[in-house]
Amino acid sequence: MSTLQETKITILNSAVFENWVNASPRVDVFATITKDAAQAFLLQGIPTTKHEEWKYTNVTRLAQTAFQVSKSNATLTTSGVTNEKVTADAILIVIENGIINKAASNIDALPQGIQIGSIHDLKDNTAIQKHFLQHADYKSEPFVALNTATFLDAVCILADANVEFNTPIHLMIVNTSNEANVYIPVRVFVAAEKNASIHVVETFSSKGNNTTAFVNAVSEVVVADNAKVNYVKLQGESENTTHINYHRVAMARDSYQHLTTLSLGGGLIRNNLNIRLGDINGTAYLNGLTLARNTQLVDHHTVVDHAMPHCYSNELYKNLIDDKAQGVFNGKIFVRKDAQKTNAFQSNKNLLLSNDATMNAKPQLEIFADDVKCSHGATTGQLDDEALFYLRARGIGEEAARALLNHAFAADVLEGIAHEGIKKNMLDFVNHKLN
């Protein structure tokens, strides 16, 4: 065991950090938590590769760069972003450099039972009072601590009981700054009350000429009894962006959540998904797709925590790794002592497209109950020669045949997206990236 000193480095320029914390426009009601999180971050520091959870992903350079919160003004307008909406009818919230750009968003005319807005406006809501900042664990996740201590704004999406809302809610998270070493904290809170059903899409992109950017996003999703949340994350930033993402879902009885993560861009992406099946009969799906090129590093860490009996979880992660890129998959399934009759499945399939590509997979099972069905499978390899031969025998050129097979491999992951409009839009992104 490496000592604590070895597994972390304290942020070199702690004065910079102090500035961030002091610069955050705090929401008074949560000040105690944000202060506590700041302490927690200073205690944990930035993890090194000696930390088991960060073994394959080196983020130490974050500690050596003096990142600053963006000082750029909002520049996006409604007309500028309309054609980037996930579907034409989607409700759009633009988060520009970590702050909601209300002018570019269209959240003025929301249907009854749906509330979307900034934490500054919705802080008195009971669901927010109860759940906001309560689920993402800042005591053991340094980047959650950093985010909790420094977020400038938070998007809140609230669906009242029995509201079934089929229009996608699109969070467009954009970095438009032209500054160097910009730090962008993003905070999202989603609560679906009893029997509610919503579709949420997060897209990450960069439009500025920033040399290096550090996006630190945390989403907390609360799914009440029998509620349903379909969630899609699309990560398509520039290659000089380091993106650390933490996504926490707290699930109640009979609830359902479906999450698809598409990591198509960025320089270094680290996804931490943490799904807690906190009551009986919950169902959780986690799908993920990585298309990594050049020197990208994409790391998916997932935790599915079966705390109660009779729950179901299913994970499907596929990675296509090309050039000198690196892929990491670390999937943990916990089945707690009383979580009998659990069904938990996990599948991780990886294609290496270049001889300089690397894939590190670590599918883990930790099981403390006996009456369970759990399995995981992980494979790493290249395209099946026979499939390739089959296509070539039918007159399809090698290049085209490979593209076809790669596409089929990737498209599998998108199949689970429930909303047809969102699925089509995501497929376009994937096709574009693959071609």
Added chain:
Amino acid sequence: MSDDLKILEDVANSEYKWGFVSNFESDNAPKGLNEDIVRFISAKKNEPEWLLEYRLKAFRHWQTMTEPAWPNVDYPKVDFQDIIYYSAPKSKVQLDSLDDLDPEIKATFDKLGISLEEQKRLANVAVDAVIDSVSVKTTFREALLEKGIIFSSFSEAVHEHPELIKKYLGSVVPYTDNFYAALNAAVFSDGSFCYIPKGVRCPMELSTYFRINSAGTGQFERTLIIAEEGAYVSYLEGCTAPMRDENQLHAAVVEIVSHAEAQVKYSTVQNWYPGDKNGKGGIFNFVTKRGICLGYKSKISWTQVETGSAITWKYPSVILKGDNSVGEFYSVAVTNNMQQADTGTKMIHIGKNTSSTIISKGISGGRSHNSYRGLVKINKSADNARNFSQCDSLLLGDQCGAHTFPYLEVSNKSAKVEHEATTSKVGEDQIFYCNQRGISTEDAVGLIVNGYCKEVFNKLPMEFAVEAQKLLAISLEGSVG
């Protein structure tokens, strides 16, 4: 459910059958560890200067290391100053026949059911019996010598074949490797040495029985197996130890070198005292086992059946350096009561067209924890490397845990790596099926578990397969319904 509980209780109460202490005198070193103790051990064994130097280097390195704490096991901290590092049975006479053997020792073997005569007569197995730290008797040695095979205790080999020891000692597991390997290199007491010359197929299964006997004696075995080009050897290691209340540390090192087209098959049945049902006592088994496939088509195969020890923490590994070399790992690990196991393997693919297979079966009952931890690493140079891993866990109760931590690191696109793992319990439908056909629940569980482990047992040499099934039966006695 109440049936389950009752039966689990029965299992928990079943006695460790091989617990007894034999009363022959030991020649012990004082407790504790320092340079003087290392020198004492070396002097006791009349070792040459270079080996003492090696031990001292290892000891100095060990002092700079900190005890690792990453495995998924809990145990009280070992006080390395409270261990006797050397203990030898007093009468160390080279014996001409088994009749000259100390009757006390002979009786020990008889109790274990591995009487040398019987082995000699029936099983055609040469046994290098190690009681505590000094080899008492080596059988069949001459028969082996005719073929040029060297099979002796490590200390004898140091005197008789220093050039081989010098060349290979620490070549696979250097003393800098890990905390316990360094400790072993500093204080190793004895062990086995085996050398198969070029093109020779060893005509019999080579076997040693390790026993930890004197109270408070750490057992630091060192085994070195070398198979020259085209050689073949099957090596058996089996362990039982008497019942003790204080924890005993066992930190052995096994090194295997397999040259081009050579094959080494290493089988272990481990049944050390696991502690009582409350987790008191029992052996700590912290072992470093590693083999290297040096040449074209060399092969190393590890088979292990782990039923004993309070804590088992080991990863028999293969470095696949030669092109077309093959590594195999077959394991059954059974934990019961408060036992903990963190075991698995490492397959490091370096050569082209290398392949490895991992089959691991974990069975946990009582309040035990059973973890599989394995690494498959495909280096950039390992074109067309192939790995298949299967790790299954069976849970016999709701107080135990089964964990899987596979690491798959692939840096070559032509490699194919597959890993699958499942966790389940013995199916009620399977038991019902057996019950219907007049098989009692207890027998049914035995049947199902044996079938579950069959893939691994099939890989064991005949003699061991029988013993392994017996051990499994003991471990599962009166088990789950």
